[in-house]
Amino acid sequence: MRWLCSRRGSSLALQCTVLTWSVLIGLALSCDPFDGKWVADSSRPPYDESCPFLFQFSRCRGNGRPDGGFVRYSWYSNSCGRTLRFNSKAFLNMIKGKTIAVIGDSLTAANFVPSLLCQINAVTTVKNGSRRTLDGGSGAKYMPAMVAFYYDIPDYDARIVSIWDDYLMRTSVDKAMLSKLAIGFTPGPDDAIIDLETVNPQWGDVVGEWHAVVLETTTHWRVVPDAPRLIFTNDQWQTLNGVDPYMAHARALRSIANFFEARRKAGKALPVPFFMTAPPQHSAKKIGGSGVCGSKAPVLGEKDIEKMLRTNVQMSRYWPMQRAAFPSGSVVRRFDITMVSAYRPEAHCGIYSRKNNPVKSLDCLHWCQPGVPDIWVDLFQEMLLDEPLLTGTTKAPTTASSKPTSKPKPKTKPKPKSPKPSPSPSKPKPSPPPSPPPPKPSPSPPPYVPEDPTKPNHFKRKPGT
Numbered sequence: 001m002r003w004l005c006s007r008r009g010s011s012l013a014l015q016c017t018v019l020t021w022s023v024l025i026g027l028a029l030s031c032d033p034f035d036g037k038w039v040a041d042s043s044r045p046p047y048d049e050s051c052p053f054l055f056q057f058s059r060c061r062g063n064g065r066p067d068g069g070f071v072r073y074s075w076y077s078n079s080c081g082r083t084l085r086f087n088s089k090a091f092l093n094m095i096k097g098k099t100i101a102v103i104g105d106s107l108t109a110a111n112f113v114p115s116l117l118c119q120i121n122a123v124t125t126v127k128n129g130s131r132r133t134l135d136g137g138s139g140a141k142y143m144p145a146m147v148a149f150y151y152d153i154p155d156y157d158a159r160i161v162s163i164w165d166d167y168l169m170r171t172s173v174d175k176a177m178l179s180k181l182a183i184g185f186t187p188g189p190d191d192a193i194i195d196l197e198t199v200n201p202q203w204g205d206v207v208g209e210w211h212a213v214v215l216e217t218t219t220h221w222r223v224v225p226d227a228p229r230l231i232f233t234n235d236q237w238q239t240l241n242g243v244d245p246y247m248a249h250a251r252a253l254r255s256i257a258n259f260f261e262a263r264r265k266a267g268k269a270l271p272v273p274f275f276m277t278a279p280p281q282h283s284a285k286k287i288g289g290s291g292v293c294g295s296k297a298p299v300l301g302e303k304d305i306e307k308m309l310r311t312n313v314q315m316s317r318y319w320p321m322q323r324a325a326f327p328s329g330s331v332v333r334r335f336d337i338t339m340v341s342a343y344r345p346e347a348h349c350g351i352y353s354r355k356n357n358p359v360k361s362l363d364c365l366h367w368c369q370p371g372v373p374d375i376w377v378d379l380f381q382e383m384l385l386d387e388p389l390l391t392g393t394t395k396a397p398t399t400a401s402s403k404p405t406s407k408p409k410p411k412t413k414p415k416p417k418s419p420k421p422s423p424s425p426s427k428p429k430p431s432p433p434p435s436p437p438p439p440k441p442s443p444s445p446p447p448y449v450p451e452d453p454t455k456p457n458h459f460k461r462k463p464g465t
Contacts, residue, residue, distance in 0.1 A: 119377060140201050168256060213271045275335060335383060
């Protein structure tokens with residue numbers, strides 16, 4: 001993709017850059033919250049590090065980070081004409097009596113969900129609820145157990161469900177299967193087999209219980225040396241040869257889109273699905289021993305963003321795949337935080353993901369909290385405002401077993417009763433004519449298949465978040 005604006009190094013070029021990518025995002029919202037800029041905001045943060053739902057790695061100030069300016073920024077939406085700010089009470093009224101699920105890797109489970117819970121907990125009590133092991137039935141054979149964490153909001157009869165799932169697909173770590181399919185290498189304890197055609201049945205079988213679901217997966221599909229290897233298969237656990245992690249990620253996204261589209265067509269209970277795009281992992285380059293990720297600047301300039309669009313793997317490869325898999329009008333809404341997050345490398349945990357970091361290793365994937373994940377929550381609320389199911393302007397979808405409602409018949413005056421005639425031999429009633437067959441649904445266009453981005457490589461990913 002090339003820039004539409006030819007001039008560079010000026011304010012005009014920056015405006016053109018933003019507008020170009022806003023058009024590419026192509027959201028069908030009343031206003032586009034993702035088209036904007038970072039602005040200083042002294043009223044931030046909305047909570048502090050004492051929030052009980054934060055993970056210790058994200059409490060950067062408590063882990064020794066000396067500066068606090070990174071928390072004092074908000075996102076101004078050019079399209080909406082205002083600075084976005086999460087309205088906890090409005091959000092709670094919107095989800096009253098409802099359940100919101102979030103499924104993904106550490107970026108959602110340990111950054112996004114804690115930010116959402118902390119901002120809600122600032123106005124009403126959030127309780128650690130139950131843990132539920134998701135079974136998945138026979139489709140989850142050979143799969144490790146998966147646990148859903150329920151957070152209850154009793155004053156509003158609402159729930160937030162957090163599920164940690166790195167791939168969102170049916171995944172096996174069964175040793176016997178790995179030994180059978182691992183051709184050319186000895187499988188290690190962290191290697192995995194991923195079915196690219198089937199979403200994880202452990203959450204897929206219960207998705208109808210929720211009113212909205214946020215999905216996210218990017219980090220573990222990357223090609224990184226000396227990382228656990230991935231074996232990609234079809235739904236019969238048959239190896240797909242010549243498929244590297246980039247191609248595999250694209251196929252998995254297509255399967256996720258097809259899963260929700262199939263539920264919609266079948267009339268099954270369907271939550272409002274969102275897919276969170278990849279927040280970029282910034283350069284793990286120390287700047288003068290400051291412990292930040294590649295930049296001291298609070299907000300990157302346009303030249304840095306242009307370079308990232310060419311060289312950053314999340315922005316140059318995964319983000320285009322995710323935009324293609326969930327275009328405007330897709331049943332899965334695209335929750336596009338990539339460009340918003342790209343401007344803020346200094347807000348990562350850096351060396352402050354632990355106290356007294358002995359090796360001074362930089363965490364340039366996760367984010368300090370309070371911080372950038374709070375703006376993801378702001379953006380999420382803006383997207384929910386355009387969902388009639390959640391704002392109460394339409395009824396929840398019916399399940400496959402529910403009968404469709406029919407139009408009420410017009411009331412007619414009752415006819416006066418006439419005396420019953422004397423019984424007479426009854427004639428056989430003619431059988432009603434056979435009903436015409438239901439019309440065939442119109443064929444839907446074939447799903448988008450992204451172009452093969454690279455040649456096959458080792459099936460490796462970076463270990464563990």
